[in-house]
Amino acid sequence: MKGRILLIVLLVSIFEAGLVGAGGKQEKPAEKKEPVKISFWIPGSDKASEDYFFEAAKEFSSRTPSIQVEVTILPPAAPDINTKLNAAKLSNTYPDVFSSFIVFIGARGIRGEFADLSPFIENWADKDDFYPSSFELGKYKGKIYGISYFPAPEILVYRKDFFREAGLDPEKPPRNWEELEAYALKLVKRDANGNVIRAGLDVPAINPEVFIKPFLWQNGAAVLDEEKELPTLDDPKALEAFQYVKRLIDAKISIPYDYQKKSDIPFIKGNAAMSFIMASTITSTLKSNPSLREIIGFAPPIERRKKVPFTGHRLFTIGATSKYKNEAWEFIQFMLSKEQMLKRSRLLDMPIVRKSLEQEYYKDGDAEFKKVVVEYSKLGKSAEVTTVTAISNKYLSDAYQAVYSGKSSPEQALKDAQEGILKDIKK
Amino acid sequence: MRNTHPIAYVLILPFYVFLFFFILVPIGMNIFLSFTNYDLIQWEYVGWKNYRYLFQDSHFHLSLRNTSIYAFFTVGFSMVLGLGAALLLKGNPPGIKVFRVSFYIPYIASMVAVSMIWLWIYDPLDGIANKILNLFGVPSKQWLYDSRYALSCIIVMSVWKVLGYNMIVFLTGLQAIPTYLYEAATIDGATSFQKFLKITLPMLQPITFFLFVTGVINSFKVFEQVAILTAGGPSNATTTVVHQIYNRAFNEFSMGYAASMSITLLLLIAIITLVNYRYGNQGADLEIG
Amino acid sequence: MIGVMISASFLMLAPFFLMLTTSLKSSAELKSIGFSIFPKEISFANYLVAMQRGKWVRYFYNSFVITTVTVLVSLVINSMAGYAFARLRFRGRQILFISSLIGMMIPPQTTMIPVFIMLRHFPLVGGNDLFGSGGIGLINSYTGLVIPFIAGSFGVFLFRQYYLNFPHSLDDAAEIDGVGKLRCFLWIYVPLSKPAFATLGALKATQTWNEYIWPLIMTTTSDMRTVQLALALFRDEHEIQWNYLMSATTIITIPLVVLFLFAQRFFVEGIVTTGIKG
Known part of the structure; x- marks a missing residue:
C-alpha cells in the first residue's frame, strides 16, 4: 500500500514538473506590428551601474517606443562571460548589443561574432566629437568592431602616510623604473622573522599578464607582433624588462596575490605602499571608504623608454547575427549621447570620451583623480586585438610565474x- | 540465457532515454569534434592531429600528473577518514545527530562559498593556517602561492569537503549489515577488531567499491576548487585536466582540441573503472548473472 | 571517544565559524584595516539587508522547484534501473550497466554545450516549430534546468550497489508466493530502501541546489535566477561585500541542513533484518 502511495505521489510530481516546465515557456518572438525587441548584455559591475543601465534602457524605450531593450546582467568574471557567449553563439541566441571588454574584441569579435560598425560610424554626425582612440581600439584589418565608451587604466597608486613613515616625500611619487624599485625597497616593512607585513610594491603571483605587459611596452618590447600575429618575446628589450621584474621579485618586497581578485589586492587591504590598480577599482574603494582619499596619491605613468600604462576598455558592440542591427545602432547612439555620458560620469564616475564634454567633466568631483585617469588613458595600451592573444597570454603568464618561483x-x-606560443598556435 | 526477465528493459528504459540524450549523444559529438579543428567558426577534418599534439602539450602532461596526485590522496584520505567517522557515529546515543551534521555540513555548502573561506584560511599575511604555524614557532608559508604547497592545500580542502559524503554512504552501508552476524560472532567470542575485519569490511565491500569508483571518477573531474583558488597556478602546479579542457575550449576556443582531451580523459577514467570492476572486490555481484 | 568526536567536529566546523562571524560584521568593520575573527559589534541586520537586495523569494522558489522535481524524478528512475541491474537477468545487462556508468565519467564541462544546443532546438516548446527552430526552446525554462540532471548514473550505481547487499532469500520468498518481479520491486524492495532513497535524495538535492554553471548559461532573465546565481549580487567586479555574501550563503545553506536533519534518521535505520522478520 505504502509503495503504491509513493508511486502515485511520484507520478503526480512528474506530471507537475511537466506543467511547471510548460509554464516557464517564453512568449513568441515579436511580430511585425509590435515593437522590435533587442537584447543588451552587459557584465555586472556593481549595484549602481546595474541600476543605471536598466534605467537607461527604459528611458530609451520610452523615447523610442518602436524599440524595446531587454537588459541581461552577466557575471563580472571573464570565464563566466565566455561560457555564456559560447552557449549563445552556438544556439543562435547572441545578444544584439553587448558591452564588451577589450579582450573579447580579439578573442571573439574579430572571429566573426561582432558586426563591423564602420558603415554606421561613417554616416554619424557626432563621430568627430569622440577621441580617435574610441574607434581605434576596436579596429582590426580596417573594420571597427566596437566603440570604447569606458577607458579603465591601471593606475600606480601610493600611500602618502607610508611614504612619510619611510622618509619619502609624499608629493614626489616614483617616475621611472629606478625610482619605483628604490622606493619599493624603502617602503617594505618586515617582521622579526623577515616576513613581509607591508609590501613596498604589489607584485602579483598569479594572473600577472596585466602587470607584466606595461613593463615590456615601456621598454619598447611587446608580446606579439599584432600584424603578423606572432610572438616577439625573443627581443632583448623584453628580456631586459623581465630582468627588471625579477629584481623586484627577488627583493622580496611584496605579499603574493592574484591580480584578478580585485578584493584581495594587498594595497586595498591596507597592506601595501604602492600598487597598480584599475581606475574603477580605485573609484569603488574610495566610494566605500572615503577617508582613504586623503592618504592615497596617484603617480604619473611610469617611464622607461616610453610611458605606456595598461588601459582596459569597455566597448559597445553589435552581434554579427543580430536581426536588428539598425535598432541596435540606435540604442548605442543613445548610450553614447552627451547626456548619457555625463550621467555615467556623474553617477558612476566613468571617464568621458567626447571632446565637447571635457569642461563639464572636470567641473565637479575629484578633479585630480579625473586628470590622472585621462592622462593614463591617453598614453595607455590595451590587450592585443589578435586571434592568438589568449594563447600568448597563457605562455607569458607561465614565463612570469616560472621566474617568480625561481x-x-x-x-x-x-x-x-616564445617557443611554446609558436608551437601552440600551429597545433 | 535461462530465465531472463524482460521487464528489466522497461525498468531501465526511462533512465536510458535520458542517458542517451544527455550523455551518449554529447559524447558522440565530442568524438566527432576531436577529429576536427573546430574553433566555433569553422571546422575541418584533421585526423589524429589533436591526439598527436596531446603528446607534446606540456600543460596537458602537467595536468595529468596533478590530477593523478590529487585523486590518489583525496580518495585515500577521504575514504579512510570517512569510514572512521561512520564507525564513530553509527550508533544512536542522544546528541550524536549534531556530530553527524557537523561532518556533513562541508559537503552541503556550495564550493564557491567554501573556497572563499579557505582563501582566508590560506591567506599568506593574516590567514589562520599561518597563525597556527606561528603558534608552534614555524615560519609563515605562502600556501596557495607556493608551487610546492598549492596542490596539497587544495587536497586538504577537498578531503574536508567530501569526508561527510563518504561518511553518509558508509553509514548507509553499515546499517545494511544484518545484526545477527554480529550477534553470532559475539557468541563465538570474537573481539570487536575481529568483527570489524571479518564482518564489517567484507560486508561493506559493495559500498567501498562504490565510493572508490565514484571517488576516483569525481577526483579526475576536479575543476571548481582549482578555478576559484589558484586558476591553475602558481607555475601550473595545480592545473587539472578539466581545467585545461575548460581553458582550451572556453578561453582559446580550440573546441576540437579540447574535445580530444575530454575523450582521452573519459577513456582514462573508463579504464580505471573497468579495472576496478573486473579485479576490485565488489561483493556478491557477478555470480547471479 | 567523546573527545575525539568533539575535536573532529570542531575541525570540520571551524571554517563555517568564520563564515558566521563574518556574516555578522558591520560593513565599516570589514573596510577597516586588519582582520579579526570576532566581530567588534554584531549586526544581525546584515541578514535583512542581504535578503532585501534582489527578489530572494523568487530565487528560493526557483531553486526549490528545480531541486524538488530533479530529486523526485531521479529517485524513481534510478531505483527502477538500479533494481534491474542488481537483481534481474537480461540480455546485455553487463554492457548496459557499464555504459551507464559513462554518465558519471564525463566531466559536465564537456557535455554542457552539446546539451545546451539540443535543448535550444527542442521541438514545439519556447516558440520552436516541429523541427526545433524559430524560438529559444527550453532555454530559460524550469524544464531546461532540470532535464539534464535527472538521468543520474550515480543514482543507478548507488541503488545497484545497495540492492546487491539484500539477501537473496527476499527474492526466493517472493517467488514462492508467485509475485512477479515488478511487484517484488514495488512491494518488497522499495519499502526496504528508505536509507537509499534518503541518501540519494540528500545527495542529489545538495548537488542540484548548489549547481552554478548550468543555471548560469541556461537562464537569461533575472526572474529565473537560482539562489546560487543570486549570490553574485554581493560579488561586485571590484569589491566583495563579505558580510552580505556570508549572510546570504548561510541562509541558502539552511534548507539543506534541515533536509539532512530530516533524512539522517533513515541513514541509520536498520532495514534488511527487520524486513526478513516482518
Whole structure:
C-alpha cells in the first residue's frame, strides 16, 4: 500500500514538473506590428551601474517606443562571460548589443561574432566629437568592431602616510623604473622573522599578464607582433624588462596575490605602499571608504623608454547575427549621447570620451583623480586585438610565474614562452 | 540465457532515454569534434592531429600528473577518514545527530562559498593556517602561492569537503549489515577488531567499491576548487585536466582540441573503472548473472 | 571517544565559524584595516539587508522547484534501473550497466554545450516549430534546468550497489508466493530502501541546489535566477561585500541542513533484518 502511495505521489510530481516546465515557456518572438525587441548584455559591475543601465534602457524605450531593450546582467568574471557567449553563439541566441571588454574584441569579435560598425560610424554626425582612440581600439584589418565608451587604466597608486613613515616625500611619487624599485625597497616593512607585513610594491603571483605587459611596452618590447600575429618575446628589450621584474621579485618586497581578485589586492587591504590598480577599482574603494582619499596619491605613468600604462576598455558592440542591427545602432547612439555620458560620469564616475564634454567633466568631483585617469588613458595600451592573444597570454603568464618561483631564469622563461606560443598556435 | 526477465528493459528504459540524450549523444559529438579543428567558426577534418599534439602539450602532461596526485590522496584520505567517522557515529546515543551534521555540513555548502573561506584560511599575511604555524614557532608559508604547497592545500580542502559524503554512504552501508552476524560472532567470542575485519569490511565491500569508483571518477573531474583558488597556478602546479579542457575550449576556443582531451580523459577514467570492476572486490555481484 | 568526536567536529566546523562571524560584521568593520575573527559589534541586520537586495523569494522558489522535481524524478528512475541491474537477468545487462556508468565519467564541462544546443532546438516548446527552430526552446525554462540532471548514473550505481547487499532469500520468498518481479520491486524492495532513497535524495538535492554553471548559461532573465546565481549580487567586479555574501550563503545553506536533519534518521535505520522478520 505504502509503495503504491509513493508511486502515485511520484507520478503526480512528474506530471507537475511537466506543467511547471510548460509554464516557464517564453512568449513568441515579436511580430511585425509590435515593437522590435533587442537584447543588451552587459557584465555586472556593481549595484549602481546595474541600476543605471536598466534605467537607461527604459528611458530609451520610452523615447523610442518602436524599440524595446531587454537588459541581461552577466557575471563580472571573464570565464563566466565566455561560457555564456559560447552557449549563445552556438544556439543562435547572441545578444544584439553587448558591452564588451577589450579582450573579447580579439578573442571573439574579430572571429566573426561582432558586426563591423564602420558603415554606421561613417554616416554619424557626432563621430568627430569622440577621441580617435574610441574607434581605434576596436579596429582590426580596417573594420571597427566596437566603440570604447569606458577607458579603465591601471593606475600606480601610493600611500602618502607610508611614504612619510619611510622618509619619502609624499608629493614626489616614483617616475621611472629606478625610482619605483628604490622606493619599493624603502617602503617594505618586515617582521622579526623577515616576513613581509607591508609590501613596498604589489607584485602579483598569479594572473600577472596585466602587470607584466606595461613593463615590456615601456621598454619598447611587446608580446606579439599584432600584424603578423606572432610572438616577439625573443627581443632583448623584453628580456631586459623581465630582468627588471625579477629584481623586484627577488627583493622580496611584496605579499603574493592574484591580480584578478580585485578584493584581495594587498594595497586595498591596507597592506601595501604602492600598487597598480584599475581606475574603477580605485573609484569603488574610495566610494566605500572615503577617508582613504586623503592618504592615497596617484603617480604619473611610469617611464622607461616610453610611458605606456595598461588601459582596459569597455566597448559597445553589435552581434554579427543580430536581426536588428539598425535598432541596435540606435540604442548605442543613445548610450553614447552627451547626456548619457555625463550621467555615467556623474553617477558612476566613468571617464568621458567626447571632446565637447571635457569642461563639464572636470567641473565637479575629484578633479585630480579625473586628470590622472585621462592622462593614463591617453598614453595607455590595451590587450592585443589578435586571434592568438589568449594563447600568448597563457605562455607569458607561465614565463612570469616560472621566474617568480625561481624555477627559470628570465632568459630561459622567455625562450620557453616564445617557443611554446609558436608551437601552440600551429597545433 | 535461462530465465531472463524482460521487464528489466522497461525498468531501465526511462533512465536510458535520458542517458542517451544527455550523455551518449554529447559524447558522440565530442568524438566527432576531436577529429576536427573546430574553433566555433569553422571546422575541418584533421585526423589524429589533436591526439598527436596531446603528446607534446606540456600543460596537458602537467595536468595529468596533478590530477593523478590529487585523486590518489583525496580518495585515500577521504575514504579512510570517512569510514572512521561512520564507525564513530553509527550508533544512536542522544546528541550524536549534531556530530553527524557537523561532518556533513562541508559537503552541503556550495564550493564557491567554501573556497572563499579557505582563501582566508590560506591567506599568506593574516590567514589562520599561518597563525597556527606561528603558534608552534614555524615560519609563515605562502600556501596557495607556493608551487610546492598549492596542490596539497587544495587536497586538504577537498578531503574536508567530501569526508561527510563518504561518511553518509558508509553509514548507509553499515546499517545494511544484518545484526545477527554480529550477534553470532559475539557468541563465538570474537573481539570487536575481529568483527570489524571479518564482518564489517567484507560486508561493506559493495559500498567501498562504490565510493572508490565514484571517488576516483569525481577526483579526475576536479575543476571548481582549482578555478576559484589558484586558476591553475602558481607555475601550473595545480592545473587539472578539466581545467585545461575548460581553458582550451572556453578561453582559446580550440573546441576540437579540447574535445580530444575530454575523450582521452573519459577513456582514462573508463579504464580505471573497468579495472576496478573486473579485479576490485565488489561483493556478491557477478555470480547471479 | 567523546573527545575525539568533539575535536573532529570542531575541525570540520571551524571554517563555517568564520563564515558566521563574518556574516555578522558591520560593513565599516570589514573596510577597516586588519582582520579579526570576532566581530567588534554584531549586526544581525546584515541578514535583512542581504535578503532585501534582489527578489530572494523568487530565487528560493526557483531553486526549490528545480531541486524538488530533479530529486523526485531521479529517485524513481534510478531505483527502477538500479533494481534491474542488481537483481534481474537480461540480455546485455553487463554492457548496459557499464555504459551507464559513462554518465558519471564525463566531466559536465564537456557535455554542457552539446546539451545546451539540443535543448535550444527542442521541438514545439519556447516558440520552436516541429523541427526545433524559430524560438529559444527550453532555454530559460524550469524544464531546461532540470532535464539534464535527472538521468543520474550515480543514482543507478548507488541503488545497484545497495540492492546487491539484500539477501537473496527476499527474492526466493517472493517467488514462492508467485509475485512477479515488478511487484517484488514495488512491494518488497522499495519499502526496504528508505536509507537509499534518503541518501540519494540528500545527495542529489545538495548537488542540484548548489549547481552554478548550468543555471548560469541556461537562464537569461533575472526572474529565473537560482539562489546560487543570486549570490553574485554581493560579488561586485571590484569589491566583495563579505558580510552580505556570508549572510546570504548561510541562509541558502539552511534548507539543506534541515533536509539532512530530516533524512539522517533513515541513514541509520536498520532495514534488511527487520524486513526478513516482518
